[in-house]
Amino acid sequence: MLKKIALAASLFSATALASNAVxxxxxxxxxxxxxxxxxxxxxxxxxxxxxxxxxxxxxxxxxxxxxxxxxxxxxxxxxxxxxxxxxxxxxxxxxxxxxxxxxxxxxxxxxxxxxxxxxxxxxxxxxxxxxxxxxxxxxxxxxxxxxDDFQGRSLARTLLDLGTKKVAVAYLNNDYGSGLANAFKVEFEANGGELAGYAAHEEGKASYRSNLAELSRGGAETLVIFDYGDGTGLTILRQALENGFFTNFLGGDGMKSDAIIRELGAENLTTFTASSPVGEKxxxxxxxxxxxxxxxxxxxxxxxxxxxxxxxxxxxxxxxxxxxxxxxxxxxxxxxxxxxxxxxxxxxxxxxxxxxxxxxxxxKGASGDLNFNKAGDVPGSYGLFKVEGDAFALQQALN
Incomplete structure (x- = not known):
């Protein structure tokens, strides 16, 4: 009986150790x-x-x-x-x-x-x-x-500095798209820019040509897209290019996707740029x-x-x-x-x-020092990227 108790205790101990290991x-x-x-x-x-x-x-x-x-x-x-x-x-x-x-x-x-x-x-x-x-x-x-309050405002200031005073904005109707678009709008208009079109769109439609036609009626040559390059943003950019609605295109960070280059071809993206967070050297x-x-x-x-x-x-x-x-x-x-x-x-x-x-x-992080404020936010830097070959290349820093 003592041997059985000892064996049972041993097995229990082994089971507990195995459980603890797991x-x-x-x-x-x-x-x-x-x-x-x-x-x-x-x-x-x-x-x-x-x-x-x-x-x-x-x-x-x-x-x-x-x-x-x-x-x-x-x-x-x-x-x-x-x-x-x-x-x-x-x-x-x-x-x-x-x-x-x-x-x-x-x-x-x-x-x-x-x-x-x-x-x-x-x-x-x-x-x-x-x-x-x-x-x-x-x-x-x-x-x-x-x-995106930082990104949107920086994009607006950079466009104005580059001489682009009039744009149309297409943004995805979700928390990402609306937040980025609003920050851009406030800063762009406050510094003398004109929004010739400003409209939300829903995700997953087969065609956005009517949306693009409406946005183009204001006469802007530049379309700003706040969407995702793997999804609706790709469709909008494709149809804008196919129909010649706009000449120049700027995307937020969600548009910096290799899917755009793969699907549309670098030769068709010479007037497309996108923002993205960049780590300081x-x-x-x-x-x-x-x-x-x-x-x-x-x-x-x-x-x-x-x-x-x-x-x-x-x-x-x-x-x-x-x-x-x-x-x-x-x-x-x-x-x-x-x-x-x-x-x-x-x-x-x-x-x-x-x-x-x-x-x-x-x-000290790869993306920056990451000193959080009370809201858990961090400062940072964004850059503007152009398509070169089969990849995005940094063009300039956003201000």
Whole structure:
């Protein structure tokens, strides 16, 4: 009987250890627009985030040797899909932090319905709507990309500086499109620009020729498109080119998609430019670029440095918080507020040792210094890109 009890105890102990081993992985959600209007953009962004987690795991892991397990979900760049996927990640997969969603409408819906009520910190690499700034989020929502209030106004000023005083604007009727268009409109008109046309459009129609014909009646030669280059934005640009409605075209960051070059051809895009966030030259950016290239990625792809930073920051914040999800939001600010010893991309061992020693760290990201304000927003820089060959090339910085 004693032998049986001892054997049972031994088996129970082994089972418990096995269970603990299974539970030792730290789950972090990656919620991207894998399907839907940014489907071509999402994979490089997810790869960049996975690179950050891979570096952590290769350098001893998180929270005393545990491994980060990335659990991927698809928001389809849609609020309801985002909520459904986030609910699964938080309630079933039990993630302790969320990197994403990629699209603004999903960020707003997921924060309000899932992560804030659950006390889970969310950091998006590409949710740019100004509405995110004013979320009642208890300090739990962050982003590593500037607000579209900044992008829209910068685009307006840059166009005016280039001598373009009259434009028409076509924008997707969602949180991303309307937020960016409104910021552009306010700044453009306040500085003497004229909007010859300004109209929202719905997603997924086969033809936008009537919309474009109406916008062109104001006599503008330039059409500004705030939409996604993998979706409706591509259709609008194609039909505008085919019908000669406009001569010049400017897209927001959602239009900087390789799908446009692939589908329309570089020879037809000589008058098309698009904006995109750009990291300032730094050792951190160079370090990320080298690591991402070595992993097979293209560091010029949109939002990849922002995605890497979001994932690495989430890992740093979890380490600082000791794995306590309730303390991650405060830790997110603490590891990047400009105080303490500088830590760059990939320097996980250094960061973990400093945190263990009770010392402050300051993460210097590939996309910038990332000093969050009270709303979880960051400053940043945007550039204007032209099509050269089979890729986008930086033309100039936005002012």
């Amino acid at each position: 539970q030792a992985d730290v789950k972090i959600g990656l919620l991207g627009g894998i399907s839907g209007p940014i489907a071509a953009m999402a994979p490089p962004m997810l790869d960049a985030a996975q690179l950050a987690f891979q570096q952590v795991n290769e350098q001893g892991g998180i929270l005393g040797g545990q491994k980060i397990e990335a659990v991927v979900g698809d928001s389809a760049c849609n609020p309801q899909n985002g909520v459904d996927s986030a609910t699964k990640l938080v309630n079933i997969e039990q993630v302790v932090g969320l990197v994403g969603p990629h699209c603004s409408g999903s960020v707003l819906a997921v924060a309000n319905s899932v992560t804030v009520p659950a006390g889970i910190t969310l950091i998006t690499p590409s949710g740019t709507s100004p509405e995110i700034t004013s979320l009642e989020d208890k300090g739990q929502v962050f982003r590593t990309v500037p607000s 730094s050792d951190s950016l160079e370090s990320f670029n080298e690591a991402y290239k070595a992993a097979g990625g293209n560091p010029d792809a949109i939002f990849v440095s922002n995605s890497y930073d979001a994932a690495f920051l989430m890992a740093l914040a979890l380490e600082k918080a000791g794995g306590d999800a309730a303390k991650v939001s405060a830790a997110m600010t603490a590891v990047s507020n400009g105080e303490g010893e500088s830590v760059g991309p990939g320097e996980w061992t250094k960061a973990a040792e400093l945190i263990a020693a009770g010392k402050d760290i300051d993460y």
